[in-house]
Amino acid sequence: MTTSETWQSPPEFAEQCRELYGLEAPPLWGPPRRLEYPSLGPKLWRVMDRLGYPPMPWQKYVSDVALEIDPRTGFFAYREVGLSVPRQEGKTQLLLGVQVHRAMAWPRQNIVYAAQTRGMARQRWEDEFLVTLDESSLAGKYRVRKTNGHEAIIWSRTRSRMGITANTEKAGHGPPLDLGLIDEAFAHEDDRLEQAFSPAMLTRAMAQLWWASAGGTERSLWLNKKRAAGRELVERLWETGEHPRVAYFEWFAPDDLPRDDPATWARCLPALGFTVTPETVRAELEKLDAAEFDRAYLNRTRKATPPQDPNVPVKAWPGLVDPGSRPGDEVAFAVDVSHDREHASIGLASRRDDGRVHLELVDRRAGTDWVVPAVVRLRELWDPLVVAIASTGSPAGSLIDDLVAAGVDAPEDKDNPERGHLVVMRTGDIVEACGQMADAIKQGIAAHRDQPLLTAAVTGARTRPFGDAWALDRRRSLTDVSPFFAVTLARWALLVRGPLVTDDYDVADSFG
Known part of the structure; x- marks a missing residue:
């Protein structure tokens, strides 16, 4: 078996996504929902409702699969969740929902969020996560600590803590980690953050590592490695029926699909028709250069453009x-x-x-x-x-x-x-x-x-x-x-x- 961009999942996968979630644009790579496994996905959907972001079909699918419970152990079936989806699809809202659900569901959870840099993580934590919470029906159920270096949203009932960290080898050091989230993975050129998070999660039976990103560049070494590994895992799953401990989801437009065709957008933009319109995508196509549009909205890896051969016009x-x-x-x-x-x-x-x-x-x-x-x-x-x-x-x-x-x-x-x-x-x-x-x-x-x-x-x-x-x-x-x-x-x-x-x-x- 070779992983390639010509991969197609079995037709029954698309049928299941449509029947269970109303999802008309399933990921090119993604695991099926195991109905014999219970899932905490519907509980996360209710959290997103309270945050003011009713989950879209693609968010329901991802969360329902990612939060499956192995009936043999009572723990999460997946220790890692990888999400590769284009920009403006609702990734940030899903990641916030994942954090809030975890903080409200179990006591004394240590939840750490990381972005490109600590400054970017602080900006998203304060300007998006906290603003959303303060404007939602969950306002007043937590207190906020903004001291630089010790930022946290602490939930009153569970004492669970939502914090941020930097992209360094020391990230995640300290108390055991229950939920680690690596956002904007395209900006990470190595695996230092994953290597910092992993040891802190070893003693936590329900720990999960989530990472998410739109497409990156050739310098996005960690993301490109994770995407290649995720594709291979999904293809092997469909070939053998054996589920790994990693749930990987990727919406992607292969290079042979034209970037200006709405049919291409319909395949790789799962929020199209919900929070994104074809007119918006068309405007982005006209505004951005082709390579950046491909990266941001078709989830393709942006490659360095070498000098053109002078003989070829x-x-x-x-x-x-x-x-x-x-x-x-x-x-x-x-x-x-x-x-x-x-x-x-x-x-x-x-x-x-x-x-x-x-x-x-x-x-x-x-x-x-x-x-x-x-x-x-x-x-x-x-x-x-x-x-x-x-x-x-x-x-x-x-x-x-x-x-x-x-x-x-x-x-x-x-x-x-x-x-x-x-x-x-x-x-x-x-x-x-x-x-x-x-x-x-x-x-x-x-x-x-x-x-x-x-x-x-x-x-x-x-x-x-x-x-x-x-x-x-x-x-x-x-x-x-x-x-x-x-x-x-x-x-x-x-x-x-x-x-x-x-x-x-x-x-x-x-x-x-």
Whole structure:
């Protein structure tokens, strides 16, 4: 089993979320509710009602699962709860509810909250937590101590204490810890806070560690490690049926989903339609740069942007977008495979009536075993001029014999191909194709529909020199470049080999 962003939980998970909580946007990674286990979730819901924040469906689901009680022990089934959810979804209200529920339910609980820094924790504790409590029906059931370094909300009946701490190795030192909360985990570059909390919780049978965050950056080492581990735990749970002691919940939009599509937002923003509106998200999309919007609202990890390859005209690519672009009557296909053979792509090129060449990623899937049957089917459906593939020595070269065996024949004379023939491109052809594609992008004589995988391949493409020329480099590229490679080869095949198939093709216009 490999953890990947193409993971999908079983359909029955979404059905359970809908039936139990009315949750239409379940997390991409999350454990199911074990109905044979009692839960304190409904009690926490009542606390949130009293705080003035009636729980949304996603908050009900998370709390109901996170507060399951193991009937064999009478203790919490989960010692750790990880929550990775985009911004503005109600994370802060849930974390406050978790603290207040714990403080009101058991005597003398030691509850510690941490954020990016001690100053940020103090600000949230005083400006959000305390203000919410003072304006709620729970006002008067606690006293507040604001002495710097000793801040606490102390509950009169239980003597439980809600405090804050700094992000240091000494955090959590002192009395045993019953509930530790690490908020804004993206800002923590190491595990010092978790390592400080854990020993203080060892003697507490009902202790829990909660951490929560929206997506971070490549420097968010602790968060990225916890997210990777959480995904793996959830996938293993659904595979084996064995529940770990960690409950992990993550709402996330995979990179192949367009950031400006409301359907994408509906999948990864569980508060959409409750406290967040599509109009609000649209405003944020227009205000923020793409990488920050992805981090904040699609829960993607923001990656450092390396310098662009000067040979690839990335800045001109968005100007070629035409959502209504479609292939014409004559098409050419091409196949490419990533250097590690983990993915393969089929690209299409077709001349439009206005002279521009339509570029399209027909398909990209894991592995290579699907490619030959797909090409055979595409030939039957489209009757292409030619099908292009790089020669032996490239990752796709190993598919040549299988394509020929499946009936995708190569011409005996490469200068006289027939319709549907396989065109095997040599190194010189590939270098020529790459240069022609760069010129076409700069000159605005290509068109595409801004397919996310194709655009990502263009953006992450890197090149290597061939004499005074260059070609796309599969190994150095920052992402799988096979979608871009495939349409590049398809365009060359359309304009260079296509005219040899049809008599009425005007060669003089091929590079206009």
